[in-house]
Amino acid sequence: MKSLKELRLIYKLIGGIILLMIAGILAIYLLAYLMGPPNLSNQSPAIFYDQEGEIIEDSFGDSYEWVSLDNIDPSAIQATLVIEDNRFFDHNGLDFFRIAKSLWNNFVSGSLKEGASTITQQYARNLYLSPKKTWSRKLQEAFYAIRLEMFYSKEEILEGYMNTIYYGHGAHGIEAASNYFFGKPADQLSLAEASMLAGVPKGPTYYSPLNNLENATNRQQLILKRMLDNELISEADYTAAINEKLNYQKQTPVEEAASFFKDQALKEAAQILNKDVEEVKLGGYRLHTTLNSDYQQEMEAAAAQTIDEKSDLEAAGISIVPQTGEVVAMVGGIDYHTSSYNRAVDAKRMPGSTFKPILYYAALENGYTASTTLTSEATSFQLSDGSTYQPSNFNGYYADAPITLAQAIALSDNIYAVKTALYIGGDRFIEAAKKFGIKSDLNSVPSLALGTSSVSVIELTNAYARLANGGKAVTPYLIEEITDADGKSLYSHKPEEGKAVLDEKKAFILTQLLTGMFDETLNGYTSVTGANVNNQLTDIYAGKSGTTDFDSWMVGYSPVISTGIWVGYDDHREMTNVAETAFSKEIWANYMEKIDQDGKNVFSMPSGVVGLPVDPVSGLRADVSCEKSRIMFYEKGTEPLGYCHNDEAEQQDEEIDKPDRGVLEKWFEMLF
Template sequence: MAEKYQSREERRKQLNSKQKGKGRKKAKISVKRIFLFLVALGIVGLLIGAGTFAYMVKDTPKLDEKLLKDPISSELYDINGNFFAEIGSEKRDYVDYEDIPKQVEEAILATEDTRFYKHNGVDIIRLGGAVVANLTEGFGAEGASTITQQVVKNSFLTPEKTLSRKAQEAWLSIQLERKYTKQQIFEMYVNKIWMDSGGHGIATAAKVYFGKELDELTLAETALLAGMPQSPANYNPFKHPERAEKRRNIVLTLMHKHGFITQEEMEEAKSVDVTSTLVPEDKRSTGDIPYDAFVGHVVKEIKAKYPDIDPFSDGLKIYTTLEPDAQKYVEDILDGDEIEYPDEKFQAGITLLDTATGQIRALGGGRNQTVDFGFNYATDAKRQPGSTIKPIIDYGPAIEFLKWGTYYALDDKPYTYSTGDKISNWDNKHMGVMSMRTALALSRNIPALQAFQAVGAEKAKQFAIDLGIPLKEIHESYSIGGFGGEDKGVSSLEMAGAYSAFGNNGFYTEPYSVVEIELRDGTKLKMKPDSKVVMQDYTAFMITDMLKDVVQSGTGTRANISGLPLAGKTGTTNYPDADKKAYNIPNGAVPDAWFVGYTTNYTAAVWTGYDNKNENYLVGDDQKIGQRLFKNIMEHVHNGKETADFKVPNTVEVVEIEKGTIPAKKASKYTPKNMIITEYAVKGHAPKEVSDKYDRLEAPVDLTADYDTDSNEIVLNWNYVAENENGVQFEIYVKKDDGAEELLTAQSEKTLRMKADYGGYYTFKVIAVRDQQKSDPATAAIQIPDPLIFDGDDENDDNGGPPWGRNEEDEETDEPDNENPGNDEQNDNNNGQPQQGNNRGQGQGQGQGNQNGGNQGNQP
């Protein structure tokens, strides 16, 4: 039994041992299968990846040696589709590899591709870091392009960041490395890169920026040029020396990091002031690019929207908004003798827009420009806007948010900011209660601040931002154009864009110069920004209507153009008292003078002033040059064009307001006409209350007109019955025969005598007047008789005067003398002639008057 038991135990152990062995075998088989699956999956992935890569690179262009060495210029077309300029092929000095200084090569390698001589066109190590950045921060967050890839991109491919384009770039880079040596590829790179004002290639840039050959450059100058290709426009030392210096210092740090220069060399180069190394402004070369102020902005606009597109080397077709005739005129008037400028340093920036579309028609980048794509005073200069900001920050928001009408009453009185600081008008005077229209037309500061305070700072700020004025903060001083803090000022381009919205029924379109770009492969990129409603049409119209008064009777009359429906606003800025004292600036001098205005066709913004406002300033008529520039330009561009007036929207109603009422009240039926102003209100928000300042003024009564034969005078008498006669005067008007009515006099007495002409027929009108209020008239008329025959016999003259209408035959009979109808009483009455004797010529109008003897007849 024991053996049998042991035998059973042994069999159990043996069975367990076999089962464990089978489990290990199965486990080994399972791992192997997984490994094989992963291998197969990897192969499939590689095949799919290879297939995908092959698909993406199937349309890759072929290597073209000419394209590798020469940048492709871009063509520009005006608003009518006509070619007017080519950019990108004007300036380029080619340098061979053996002539590239070692220092220049090291600076470029340290900045762009330190492993250039170690990879085969695509740097896997660098690519890994970029992939991580793109996965964590989004595609396009970091580039991994080698110098080889940059040559390929700039020569053959479009600039968009897509997987397909990157695949083509990698494929062509590998081919390029197989066909050309590293030295040849590096030579292509240094001659192809765009250097903004420095043209194409680093050799050209050395001459333009420093006036030197490549082998003459200092370390600091070399580092500056090596840092520019990443963003040529932003690191242009002529335009942005501070940015260029920061970028240069980054390059020097990289050169030290990679062992190309010592710590001492780096520190010494960093201490060099960039501006001290540049070619002096008066010796900088100019090119022959037409309309360079406009073209420069075109390039800037493209780079802002599509940073990877290079208009100077990508072979684009650029369709712009340029109106060549307008652009040429703007340039001619800035540099010609049509306007008398005070000196050569006087500057101006001009923007001309299409009011309805926001398209830039012309840019005046400044006077006496010496370099292509230099500082643009229309787009780059940020200056204080002065009173041109009032429609944007004060009155526009007041209409938009508070529904103020153009009549809204404001009080131009001694006033302070909320801080308690005093605010003054430009003339240091106060004009009392006035309408918003008058306050804007006369550019009063105190009413403008009152409007700003009523609206509130935040609403005013947002209104301005919506109009393209990029405010970062806002204070009460902004209400009169006194910007500060982070807001250094505004450009002519920004002001033109804002004002165009007022002329376009409240629609704002950011000003733009490029309609469309066509890439080399035929792809078309739209550049037109979207229009947006930024205010109600009643706001736009009422601001426009008030700005018409500025040019017709306000501060901007020198900009007015007869027969052209035009709205606009002047603006000047002031010097702080401390600056006036420190720089000995005279009273009345200003640093900036503006005029911004528009029609339904065009909007123009003109800034004038000096670069250094503490050394030069505007005095006297120099402050009006902006208005003259505006007028001449607008006259030119409107010549031969129909210009519609601004239409009154159905959201606006006309209202008659009594002058001087605060708050504004409607005129009553007794309000004198000269005390009534016709204004506009937002429909449904016109004043409801009617003024009761003026009651009906009683008219004179019992007006008579008598003829005094002794003195040959007409005697007027009248009465005046009223509860309050204080302050009443009487205006007496006369009309003789069919002549014009004339004012004889104004007096407080109720009688008047005047000499008469024989045979004249006189009509009189007497009106009561008080405080510019006038009554209805009282009227009277009188016919003065003609003497017929005077026989020299005083006895025949009953009253000692001439024998009116009589002769001897008349005295012998009482029978009517048909040959002398003047003696016939019936004819006398019918013909309106007075009878003879004591019945002397005498009459009255409206059956009024005294019985002073004689027959009273109804005179015609």
């Protein structure tokens, strides 16, 4: 039996702990009082502006509208309270009984699965905190709840909650949800409709009647039973609501402006401000973006005109200003409401032949010129590991003769590309890709020449932008400035001085070679790859198309805009319809022509480069007697010397037996 002294010591210890707890609670409440009322401007949606300062939309979309409690059907408020916080009007922001029960259950389970958040706490979380379940966030949530309850009425808190809670499908607030699900304002909801909506915020995907009617109905019935048990409704009301057949809105929601762009801008703003996306979305911020609304509309229209909305086919596109990195247009998919997954940024797909320009830049660094010839023929490559690699050209067509680099690019010859990749070597190829800003993992294999390592649309489009601007590194961005609700500037983008990462002369020469896909002078054993859209183009562009069994790409640029388009199926379904493989080029051509402002695209030629008429077949100089002629560009001292039309051609072949050409021919003659 414990002595009296020991018992007194225990009592003192317990009393001390209780006093410390009371003192701690008083200190918390005193601190909350001294800090004053938390700012409720955070309940406002972020507002987006385009590059002209015009409002695009707010982060809740056009359907969002703040409504007072008087304009919400009472049954919707009652249903929300009974399922989310039945003692809302009886506590001071924290329900200590629920907290104690939740703490014990979470301690036993070793998780944070069971919550005890009151409506005040949830409102605080919506306004100021991230949705991540951590102990620190829970403590912050409780402190904000105390401050809210201390300075605002229950009605103000409840009204704020009802207008900011998320109901899924892009609907924030009861008014937006009521219109989205039932096509009516919140003050016209029936008991059955109100109880159905009240169940959704617990899990907007799991309990949405549009996603899982069984889950939603079970939760609705739970809510109605609790309303009956709490004598909020009668037996007759309960029975009528249970049996009411709900008619969900069948109309397609109004398409929000630049939805994919806005989502990405929110992510960028959140990263800049070091906040959660939801905090920025609900924080009343003014986000001034790089969006060109005209370009955005044209890109969306081009995709919609080309791809049947009933098809499962998806498309993504992005436009970047090469000189600055501004993202001026973005499409992440065909229908944002069906899928908000941004395929322009988050998806990685095999780029096919659109990856070849990176290879050919490396080739220019290692002695190639526009006139370098290699034989295009069916070839089986014996690799260093003893394996065999046998690529093929589209439809099995080959020149069965030497072709120039200019023709190889324009016709997208795969044999020429693989031979070049083997000559360049995997390390130099991948190093060149890094210069272009490619950060995705690349496999050092010969097939990399044919684009077998996956990259994103934004990544490859930005790589082409470095060619368009003469070889400078720029970083794509969407946010120009961020201000708070009062107009105070929180961030302003500082233009970066683009570091030269590519040789200016080689970037220009490669650009001129990439204009060849639209130049039918380069037709050979097959047509140039841009022949099917050439009649749509009235200006000069550089670019490259690419196809795999599952992907269709077109990436190209003018001096002022770089645009990449991808088309394919999300499930990597094979594109068996030949027409589908051309959709990316059609979208790209349609869009680029619509945004082309003056019709006078000119790529500036740097010093140290010469242009002269060249026979695209032989790669030798051309004059009036040659069958074909195209202006080709070379670094001074590497241009061809002989002509295509007489016996000087053979003599010329011997005279230019230099490292930039002869070594290549001899190397391939020995190996293949």
